[in-house]
Amino acid sequence: MSHTVEVAANHEVLENLRLELRRGCLILAVLAELRQERYGYTLRKALADQGVEIDEGTLYPLLRRLESQGLLASEWREEDKRNKRFYHLSADGKAVLKQLTAEWKTINESLTAIL
Amino acid sequence: MELMDRYLQAVRFALPKSQRDDIVQELKDSLLSQIEEREAVLDRRLTEDEQVDLLRKMGSPVQLASRYREQQGLIGPTVLPIYWKVLKASLGIAFLVQVLASIATAAAGRPLLVSLEPIFHYPGVALTVFAWVTLSFAALHFFGGKIQLNEAWDPRTLPPVVKLERKKSLIDSVASLVIGAIAAVWWLAGLRNPWLILGPGAAFMTFAPVWLTLYPLFVVLGIMEVLRHSLEIARPYATRAQTIARMVTRVLSLTVLAFLIRAGDTFLLTGSPRPQMQPLMTNINFSLHLGMIVVAVVLVAQLVVDAWKMLAGRGEQTHEAALGS
Numbered sequence: 001m002s003h004t005v006e007v008a009a010n011h012e013v014l015e016n017l018r019l020e021l022r023r024g025c026l027i028l029a030v031l032a033e034l035r036q037e038r039y040g041y042t043l044r045k046a047l048a049d050q051g052v053e054i055d056e057g058t059l060y061p062l063l064r065r066l067e068s069q070g071l072l073a074s075e076w077r078e079e080d081k082r083n084k085r086f087y088h089l090s091a092d093g094k095a096v097l098k099q100l101t102a103e104w105k106t107i108n109e110s111l112t113a114i115l
Numbered sequence: 116m117e118l119m120d121r122y123l124q125a126v127r128f129a130l131p132k133s134q135r136d137d138i139v140q141e142l143k144d145s146l147l148s149q150i151e152e153r154e155a156v157l158d159r160r161l162t163e164d165e166q167v168d169l170l171r172k173m174g175s176p177v178q179l180a181s182r183y184r185e186q187q188g189l190i191g192p193t194v195l196p197i198y199w200k201v202l203k204a205s206l207g208i209a210f211l212v213q214v215l216a217s218i219a220t221a222a223a224g225r226p227l228l229v230s231l232e233p234i235f236h237y238p239g240v241a242l243t244v245f246a247w248v249t250l251s252f253a254a255l256h257f258f259g260g261k262i263q264l265n266e267a268w269d270p271r272t273l274p275p276v277v278k279l280e281r282k283k284s285l286i287d288s289v290a291s292l293v294i295g296a297i298a299a300v301w302w303l304a305g306l307r308n309p310w311l312i313l314g315p316g317a318a319f320m321t322f323a324p325v326w327l328t329l330y331p332l333f334v335v336l337g338i339m340e341v342l343r344h345s346l347e348i349a350r351p352y353a354t355r356a357q358t359i360a361r362m363v364t365r366v367l368s369l370t371v372l373a374f375l376i377r378a379g380d381t382f383l384l385t386g387s388p389r390p391q392m393q394p395l396m397t398n399i400n401f402s403l404h405l406g407m408i409v410v411a412v413v414l415v416a417q418l419v420v421d422a423w424k425m426l427a428g429r430g431e432q433t434h435e436a437a438l439g440s
Contacts, residue, residue, distance in 0.1 A: 039144075040141060040144075040145050041144070041145050041148040041149070055172060055173070055174075056142070056145055056172075056173055057172075057173050057174040057178065057179045057182060058182065060138070060141060060142065060145070060183075061179075061182035061183045064134075064138070064183060082144055082147070083140065083144065084144055085137075085140075085141050085144075
């Protein structure tokens with residue numbers, strides 16, 4: 001019984017750590033993918049095609065948050081007879097992406113050496 | 116697609132008002148794109164179970180909507196929409212209790228200002244209710260961080276889609292409730308203290324005994340009016356319950372009018388009036404008698420229209436299970 005509880009607790013800790021690790025990476029991936037204009041659905045597919053899975057319930061609120069922070073710009077346009085919201089990197093977003101990419105490379109090199 | 120519409124409606128209710136349309140439109144497009152892609156691969160329509168799977172992957176409506184909200188200090192984003200609903204409902208119920216207490220005090224024959232005291236004390240009561248509800252939800256957020264509120268949700272249990280045209284603005288409905296409540300208390304107190312209603316005229320005229328005979332009916336009518344306005348606020352979209360409440364109020368009003376019309380003179384001279392007051396009193400009673408007949412005819416016509424709408428089911432969609440605003 002206590003072993004089961006311990007396993008569940010460990011699993012929860014692991015899941016939380018995994019989520020924390022992914023959170024920052026997802027933002028970087030989304031910003032990088034939006035150097036080219038896309039709407040939510042195609043963005044998710046483009047990310048999935050490159051091995052970055054993200055569910056809609058996470059992606060759409062994230063896009064709103066990045067837009068409210070001024071990193072993304074968006075506009076509604078009709079495509080395939082439906083209105084879609086297209087996102088792209090703003091000027092600020094481009095600058096932030098550049099800095100974050102440099103940061104990522106540094107962390108990646110350091111971690112590769114450590115691990 | 117009905118399941119999807121019900122899901123989006125539930126998400127919509129839990130979203131911040133200013134972004135509702137925008138977010139729901141985007142989510143709808145995303146869901147439709149997913150459904151179309153799956154259907155193209157399978158070369159058939161999605162079954163209900165497949166639609167349910169797709170919606171469950173999006174997360175429960177409250178969970179999904181909470182991700183669009185910033186952390187709100189004491190109250191976590193997941194329980195925030197529930198917190199707002201509970202807070203609004205609690206404040207509404209507290210107001211209703213205060214109004215009913217006012218009506219009961221007036222019906223017991225207490226003076227107008229004393230009768231209105233429970234309504235005037237509402238701000239203090241509201242503050243207490245706000246504090247308790249907020250503290251309870253803060254405790255839930257603090258101690259219940261690991262409680263998964265929405266683990267076992269199923270899109271098939273979501274309420275049916277309803278029309279969202281609000282017939283009356285919230286401000287209008289709240290104003291109607293407050294004015295209606297004060298008017299009911301004033302009327303009940305006034306029937307026992309005629310100067311409150313007749314003003315200086317109370318020096319020479321008073322209510323005929325029939326008004327006091329009908330006193331219990333006026334109490335019921337006052338309570339019904341307050342409940343009807345409360346219903347308008349709690350369920351602002353067209354509902355069968357609203358029509359029924361309106362019809363009950365009209366039937367009660369008609370009953371009161373029928374007694375008054377049959378009673379003949381509704382006002383009597385009092386004190387030691389001058390002889391020339393009698394023709395004036397006769398004219399007043401005659402005019403009121405005619406007025407009441409006209410109002411009764413209008414009420415009957417309105418009742419017929421309401422009944423016809425109910426039977427034809429025109430624009431009166433049930434909303435009992437919906438989440439409210």
